[in-house]
Amino acid sequence: MNxxxxxxxxxxxxxxxxxxxxxxxxLAYFVLTxxxxxxxxxxxxAISVDGQGADQSSDxxxxxxxxxAQQGQxxxxxxxxxxxxxxxxxxxxRQLPQAPGLVxxxxxxxxxxxxxxxxxxxxxxxxxxxxxxxxxxAP
Amino acid sequence: MRLGRGQPVRRTPDLTPMVxxxxxxxxxxxxxxxxxxxxxxxxxxPQQSGEPDRSRGEGLVLTLMGDGALRIAxxxxxxxxxxxxxxxxxxxxxxxxxxxxxxxxxxxxxxRVIRILARSGVPGVEIAVAPGGGS
Numbered sequence: 607m608n609x610x611x612x613x614x615x616x617x618x619x620x621x622x623x624x625x626x627x628x629x630x631x632x633l634a635y636f637v638l639t640x641x642x643x644x645x646x647x648x649x650x651x652a653i654s655v656d657g658q659g660a661d662q663s664s665d666x667x668x669x670x671x672x673x674x675a676q677q678g679q680x681x682x683x684x685x686x687x688x689x690x691x692x693x694x695x696x697x698x699x700r701q702l703p704q705a706p707g708l709v710x711x712x713x714x715x716x717x718x719x720x721x722x723x724x725x726x727x728x729x730x731x732x733x734x735x736x737x738x739x740x741x742x743x744a745p
Numbered sequence: 746m747r748l749g750r751g752q753p754v755r756r757t758p759d760l761t762p763m764v765x766x767x768x769x770x771x772x773x774x775x776x777x778x779x780x781x782x783x784x785x786x787x788x789x790x791p792q793q794s795g796e797p798d799r800s801r802g803e804g805l806v807l808t809l810m811g812d813g814a815l816r817i818a819x820x821x822x823x824x825x826x827x828x829x830x831x832x833x834x835x836x837x838x839x840x841x842x843x844x845x846x847x848x849x850x851x852x853x854x855x856x857r858v859i860r861i862l863a864r865s866g867v868p869g870v871e872i873a874v875a876p877g878g879g880s
Contacts, residue, residue, distance in 0.1 A: 622760040629767050636775055646785070647795030648843065648871040653863045673852070712852040718809075719848030721855070722791035722872055729796075738870070740856035740863065 649725045651738040656711065666706040668737070671695070671724045673712035680720040692723045699731045707735030714741070786816060788873075791848040795874040804841035805834055811847040813854040824857055831865040839866060845873040 672683040681688050682695040689695040699708075708728040712721035721738070728736045786808050807827075808816040815822050822830070834840050842862060846855055862870060 621757075622764065625764060626760065626767075629764060629771075633767070633771055636771060645876075646790065646845075646873045647793075647797060647876050648873055649793065649795050650869055650871050652869040653859050653867065655860050655863045712856070714851060714853035714856070716852050717848060718846050718850045718852055718855045719791040721852055722793055722848070722874060725872065726793040726795065726874070730794075738859060738872075740859040741853075 649722060649729065651710065651725050651736045654709075654737050654739050656739050656741050668707040668709045668735070669699075669702050670709045670711060671728070673710065673716050673720050673724055675713065675716050680716055682720075682724060692727050695724065696727045696731060699727060699733070704731070704733050707737065708733045709737045709739050711739045711741070785845070786810075786819065788845050789847050789849065790845060790873050790875040792877055793874040794876055795872075804843060805831070806843045806845060807858060809844070809846035809850050809854060809858065811849055813850055815858070824854075824861070827858065827861045828865055831862070831867070835866070839868075841871065842867050843871040843873055 669684065674681055674683060676688070679690065681690055682692070683689075684695065684698050687698060689698055710721055710724045710728070712718075712724075725736055725738065785806075788808055788810065806817070810816060815824050815827070817830070844855070844858065859870070
């Protein structure tokens with residue numbers, strides 16, 4: 607009878623559990639150590655050149671935020687008011703009607719991030735129509 | 746003969762194909778993650794919450810480095826060559842334009858690019874931002 611021999615063969619088969627354990631450990635190691643790319647997001651303003659091609663279809667003048675550098679600090683000028691931070695700018699924007707839209711004009715010498723912060727402030731308040739207006743006088 | 750009715754032999758399932766598949770999955774996900782990471786050049790983007798990236802990097806992606814250099818698809822380009830490039834890209838349809846600019850780059854450089862885009866008929870840009878910052 608060959609039964610005893612067969613049984614011995616089946617019990618001698620190497621267990622793969624340890625191999626699978628190692629594989630899962632490797633998987634966990636690579637997943638934890640891999641530096642995954644952080645998904646980028648975006649702001650989507652319209653663009654125009656100052657004095658050219660801006661939407662003139664409406665009689666209502668949009669609010670204009672001027673981003674400028676003043677004594678080494680970035681300030682946001684909205685009408686006659688100057689705001690030293692985006693938080694202050696947001697508070698001022700809340701008082702304004704949103705229908706006319708918002709135009710962002712950033713002066714040369716200011717960092718791009720400050721202009722992007724102004725676009726974000728407008729979006730946060732609920733302005734749908736935001737335009738980034740580039741200086742038309744520069745070459 | 747009672748051989749046929751003997752004690753059934755326990756057979757352990759062969760796990761080798763499963764282990765193969767797991768290894769292939771590991772390799773696939775690691776390679777895919779690495780490619781996704783390398784596709785975009787590292788830039789210190791403005792830290793704003795923004796909105797979900799609608800174009801997902803498709804269309805024309807303009808990268809403005811901290812020194813004001815323009816890079817497109819990993820290649821340095823002269824900003825003055827942008828109109829010709831846009832004319833070529835917009836033969837059939839104006840592509841969506843994503844602007845990935847370093848947050849410290851001078852607005853004068855960004856405005857220069859935006860002037861070219863606006864004059865070429867691009868209605869708007871997607872300004873890439875990195876979530877996690879703000880105010």
